[in-house]
Amino acid sequence: MSVDHPHALESRLVSTGVERLTLLGKHAEALMAGYARDEVPLEGLSTTALNRLLAARILWRPDEQGGVKLAPKVRELIAEMLADESRRHVNADVAETLELLRSLVQSYREARDGGEYWRQEQQLLRLRQEVDDLNGRFADAIDSLWRRLNGDFGFVSRLGDKIRENQRAQKQIVRLLDGLALIDFDELIELVGSDGALRKLLVSGLQQQLTQHYTSLREVQRRLVELMARFRQQQSRSRLVAGMAGFLREHPGFVPGNYARRGEVPALVNRAAPLVAAGAAALDHHPDSRVLGELLHRLPRPAPRPQPVTAAGAAAPQEDTLVAARQQALKEDVERFYLAVVDGGEGLSALEFLQQGEYEWSEEIWLFQVIAEFQGLPRSEQRAFRLSQQESQASRYNHVRLIHDVTLQLA
Amino acid sequence: MSEHTPMERSMVEFGPLLERLLAGEFICAVSDEGAFRRLQDEETRERIDAYLRPLNRRLASNDEGSVYFLAWRVLDEAAREQLSRQLGETVASLLPLLEWLQLVQEALGRDGPAAPGEVLKPADFSSRCEDNQGLRERLERLATDPFFGSQSDQLDAQLKQVFKRLKEHGYLLQPHADRQYYLVTAKIDYLIDLARFIRDEENLPVDDQAPSGQESLL
Numbered sequence: 309m310s311v312d313h314p315h316a317l318e319s320r321l322v323s324t325g326v327e328r329l330t331l332l333g334k335h336a337e338a339l340m341a342g343y344a345r346d347e348v349p350l351e352g353l354s355t356t357a358l359n360r361l362l363a364a365r366i367l368w369r370p371d372e373q374g375g376v377k378l379a380p381k382v383r384e385l386i387a388e389m390l391a392d393e394s395r396r397h398v399n400a401d402v403a404e405t406l407e408l409l410r411s412l413v414q415s416y417r418e419a420r421d422g423g424e425y426w427r428q429e430q431q432l433l434r435l436r437q438e439v440d441d442l443n444g445r446f447a448d449a450i451d452s453l454w455r456r457l458n459g460d461f462g463f464v465s466r467l468g469d470k471i472r473e474n475q476r477a478q479k480q481i482v483r484l485l486d487g488l489a490l491i492d493f494d495e496l497i498e499l500v501g502s503d504g505a506l507r508k509l510l511v512s513g514l515q516q517q518l519t520q521h522y523t524s525l526r527e528v529q530r531r532l533v534e535l536m537a538r539f540r541q542q543q544s545r546s547r548l549v550a551g552m553a554g555f556l557r558e559h560p561g562f563v564p565g566n567y568a569r570r571g572e573v574p575a576l577v578n579r580a581a582p583l584v585a586a587g588a589a590a591l592d593h594h595p596d597s598r599v600l601g602e603l604l605h606r607l608p609r610p611a612p613r614p615q616p617v618t619a620a621g622a623a624a625p626q627e628d629t630l631v632a633a634r635q636q637a638l639k640e641d642v643e644r645f646y647l648a649v650v651d652g653g654e655g656l657s658a659l660e661f662l663q664q665g666e667y668e669w670s671e672e673i674w675l676f677q678v679i680a681e682f683q684g685l686p687r688s689e690q691r692a693f694r695l696s697q698q699e700s701q702a703s704r705y706n707h708v709r710l711i712h713d714v715t716l717q718l719a
Numbered sequence: 720m721s722e723h724t725p726m727e728r729s730m731v732e733f734g735p736l737l738e739r740l741l742a743g744e745f746i747c748a749v750s751d752e753g754a755f756r757r758l759q760d761e762e763t764r765e766r767i768d769a770y771l772r773p774l775n776r777r778l779a780s781n782d783e784g785s786v787y788f789l790a791w792r793v794l795d796e797a798a799r800e801q802l803s804r805q806l807g808e809t810v811a812s813l814l815p816l817l818e819w820l821q822l823v824q825e826a827l828g829r830d831g832p833a834a835p836g837e838v839l840k841p842a843d844f845s846s847r848c849e850d851n852q853g854l855r856e857r858l859e860r861l862a863t864d865p866f867f868g869s870q871s872d873q874l875d876a877q878l879k880q881v882f883k884r885l886k887e888h889g890y891l892l893q894p895h896a897d898r899q900y901y902l903v904t905a906k907i908d909y910l911i912d913l914a915r916f917i918r919d920e921e922n923l924p925v926d927d928q929a930p931s932g933q934e935s936l937l
């Protein structure tokens with residue numbers, strides 16, 4: 309009778325379990341609606357069905373007036389099944405499992421010493437399940453971390469959120485590693501004593517698995533830190549780009565210092581002028597003359613080109629020619645301004661000259677070219693002029709100066 | 720062949736690379752992966768520097784070392800003139816280029832400005848701009864900026880011109896002349912470094928760090 313009793317208990321547990329698992333499938337749609345939304349919609353559920361789901365702790369009612377929600381464990385189960393990274397939980401609690409393992413080992417030993425084989429078997433089974441659960445928790449956590457990492461945290465859309473999610477993942481790793489550190493194999497060795505089955509389960513098997521988890525966690529951690537550096541760089545770049553573009557839009561007259569005139573020219577500014585490595589056919593090398601002769605013979609004869617081809621060919625460079633022509637016109641107008649100063653012998657405002665001469669240039673482009681022309685003059689000629697800038701400080705927080713006009717006079 | 724010194728012979732393999740560098744190109748892992756890898760080697764860099772000495776040039780790179788170009792070895796008056804002019808041109812192109820980077824980031828919903836190695840397709844922009852009038856207007860303004868210089872009022876022609884100019888300036892690379900996709904080169908890194916440099920030198924009120932309060936709130 310005492311032997312039958314546990315069997316009866318077991319079969320009752322199994323039949324109730326099957327009944328309740330069936331509830332999950334039967335009401336899958338309502339449950340998934342509850343997963344996606346805040347509450348489980350009650351329209352499709354009968355009172356009996358609702359009561360059964362509540363009794364099975366699949367659903368719960370946080371307060372009497374409020375709606376019915378998914379139980380946290382069910383939500384976790386669905387998140388795990390879907391690998392839904394935005395809702396997946398990482399369970400790093402090792403301390404309680406260790407506590408449970410210790411007490412199960414004690415019961416196992418008592419059963420063994422008392423010769424109760426069935427109970428001994430049951431305890432060993434529970435131990436195995438707990439060890440598997442512990443392993444499974446680490447494996448699930450690592451899987452979830454890898455998925456988030458490989459997807460670049462794509463389940464959130466904004467960079468700020470990705471950075472926060474990455475920080476959260478790094479904290480989870482720290483908790484998991486702390487949990488691993490709690491497992492003291494010296495203690496486990498002592499706990500299992502000379503029992504071969506326990507030793508295999510709690511010492512050799514577990515140690516091997518945990519070493520793997522530890523290596524994986526360290527690897528994910530390294531990769532998360534790398535990814536974080538990339539996120540941070542992207543964030544800093546995007547702020548810099550937006551900030552500088554905003555500043556330049558607000559201060560159209562902004563001209564930075566001429567770094568090329570400094571004693572020490574900054575490395576970024578020092579870019580040598582392009583040089584074309586030109587080559588031409590030469591006849592001073594005798595063996596080449598035959599090759600050149602052959603090439604000459606093979607040249608296609610100039611044929612009268614059909615009209616449309618000429619028209620199409622000319623269309624493309626026209627744009628560049630136009631830009632260049634405008635640039636040249638601007639340069640010539642600015643030279644006229646310089647000549648006016650030389651002829652008049654007195655200082656002239658660049659903007660007044662622009663307005664009086666009825667030139668079409670915008671003030672900004674005009675001032676820029678007047679200054680550029682001055683900077684482009686050879687040193688000796690520069691000394692003949694004095695260019696004074698009428699400027700004001702852009703803000704009291706920095707040293708940016710806005711140029712409103714320039715006056716050119718003979719030195 | 721016996722008339723060549725060992726030095727000349729060993730430089731032959733660098734011929735195409737030297738030619739590109741001398742022409743003013745920026746060499747990075749995207750624009751020429753093989754050459755870039757060889758430039759990582761210090762001994763190779765020293766040999767190239769020695770070769771360039773009579774031309775008053777030397778190899779230079781940005782701080783990260785993601786892109787190489789040639790710098791003047793000795794700065795004489797003519798070199799300074801050229802650098803002043805070049806700086807003026809670069810500064811004038813800064814706003815349109817930064818605005819383009821912003822536009823790419825927003826139009827394609829990316830996390831950061833275009834980074835080296837990223838693929839950009841004009842077709843992606845035209846579909847985004849067709850759906851979004853705001854983007855369309857910004858692209859229009861950008862394309863008609865003197866730096867890009869589009870004369871057209873057609874979206875596709877404007878995009879074509881923008882990509883063409885970016886390619887000419889070495890910010891984009893078109894792997895196949897007949898296929899409309901482009902790779903971002905590390906010259907973008909250089910541009911961003913330069914923007915940061917100007918910000919620092921001129922003490923501009925532009926912050927690139929996230930406000931520290933944001934994270935401590937969590």
